[in-house]
Amino acid sequence: MWQFFHKLGSPKWFFGIAARLMPWLLAGGILLLMAGIVWGLAYAPKDYLQGNSYRIIFIHVPTAFLAQSVYVMMAVAAVVTLVWRMKLADVFVKSVAPVGLVLTFLSLFTGAVWGKPTWGTWWVWDARLTSMLILLFLYGGVIALDRAINDEKSAARAVSVLVLVGVVNIPIIQYSVEWWNTLHQPSTFKLTEKPSMPAEMWVPLLLSVLGLYLLFGWLACLRMQTEILLREQRTRWVKDYVLAGRG
Amino acid sequence: MAFESFSAFMVMEGHGPYVWACYAVFFLLMIGLMVWSLRRRNAAIEACRRGYEFQAGRQDQQAASASAASFTRVKVSQD
Numbered sequence: 001m002w003q004f005f006h007k008l009g010s011p012k013w014f015f016g017i018a019a020r021l022m023p024w025l026l027a028g029g030i031l032l033l034m035a036g037i038v039w040g041l042a043y044a045p046k047d048y049l050q051g052n053s054y055r056i057i058f059i060h061v062p063t064a065f066l067a068q069s070v071y072v073m074m075a076v077a078a079v080v081t082l083v084w085r086m087k088l089a090d091v092f093v094k095s096v097a098p099v100g101l102v103l104t105f106l107s108l109f110t111g112a113v114w115g116k117p118t119w120g121t122w123w124v125w126d127a128r129l130t131s132m133l134i135l136l137f138l139y140g141g142v143i144a145l146d147r148a149i150n151d152e153k154s155a156a157r158a159v160s161v162l163v164l165v166g167v168v169n170i171p172i173i174q175y176s177v178e179w180w181n182t183l184h185q186p187s188t189f190k191l192t193e194k195p196s197m198p199a200e201m202w203v204p205l206l207l208s209v210l211g212l213y214l215l216f217g218w219l220a221c222l223r224m225q226t227e228i229l230l231r232e233q234r235t236r237w238v239k240d241y242v243l244a245g246r247g
Numbered sequence: 248m249a250f251e252s253f254s255a256f257m258v259m260e261g262h263g264p265y266v267w268a269c270y271a272v273f274f275l276l277m278i279g280l281m282v283w284s285l286r287r288r289n290a291a292i293e294a295c296r297r298g299y300e301f302q303a304g305r306q307d308q309q310a311a312s313a314s315a316a317s318f319t320r321v322k323v324s325q326d
Contacts, residue, residue, distance in 0.1 A: 041256075041270075042248055042256065043248060046260075051261075052262040053259075053266060055259070056265065056266055059270065059273045060269070098280075106272070106273055109272055113265050114269070116265060219281065223284050223288075226291045230294075233295045233298065238295060239299055242292055242295045242296050242299065243299060
């Protein structure tokens with residue numbers, strides 16, 4: 001167990017594993033995402049209340065789901081950085097923050113465009129939308145703080161603290177639709193109950209969520225590889241890897 | 248199919264612009280993010296390779312200037 005933990009902390013070992021996983025993550029992600037989207041756009045029945053505008057759900061829910069889930073992963077990595085000083089955890093936080101930012105923006109954008117025909121307005125300052133906007137600012141703050149501090153170790157510690165403080169926002173987003181009156185509809189998927197939609201709607205939704213998860217995995221591996229290369233460029237194995245790659 | 252024709256699919260009973268705008272922005276940003284990340288990794292590899300070549304070049308130069316210096320010294324001693 002400890003040996004595995006130590007290996008996991010080794011940038012060289014991770015680099016190799018990531019290289020082997022990435023083709024599968026990319027292929028699987030694109031396949032599942034496209035299947036979910038094509039099914040959702042063209043084959044799923046239309047909603048009896050919202051008509052066809054509900055088809056935005058097949059990208060709105062995956063991006064919103066991932067935006068929060070990426071933040072939780074970052075928080076776990078931040079704890080690991082602070083407690084065990086594991087380099088890879090810090091590399092992870094730094095690498096995926098911009099991905100989280102894009103996903104959060106996409107969920108807000110698709111939500112606003114869906115809101116116009118459904119609620120009659122692009123934006124309301126209610127709990128769900130506002131807490132999601134705060135998540136966007138948190139991602140922006142993490143990126144800015146990391147860039148503002150030159151020393152790698154101080155940057156890692158400051159960013160970890162910010163990520164952990166911000167994690168309080170996640171349950172607020174999650175329960176905002178139940179705690180406050182809001183225009184936003186309740187969650188489609190709950191762990192304890194059956195989905196409130198027919199299978200022809202929730203199966204493609206599940207496919208696109210899984211597909212986007214795999215694509216996120218690919219992006220995380222790729223961006224972590226970049227960060228590792230830059231940080232470890234003085235080591236023997238990076239030199240061998242770089243020079244071997246160009247024959 | 249949930250639609251009778253391709254044009255019905257595009258129009259989506261008036262909701263077409265909203266739906267297609269969302270999907271367009273989604274694909275634009277996701278593909279952009281993927282291409283940007285790929286380019287960044289390749290740029291990092293390239294930067295490392297140049298760094299190593301620069302180092303190797305400097306080492307060669309140092310070796311060359313060292314031998315040149317010893318050659319000059321020999322010449323001076325002959326005078």
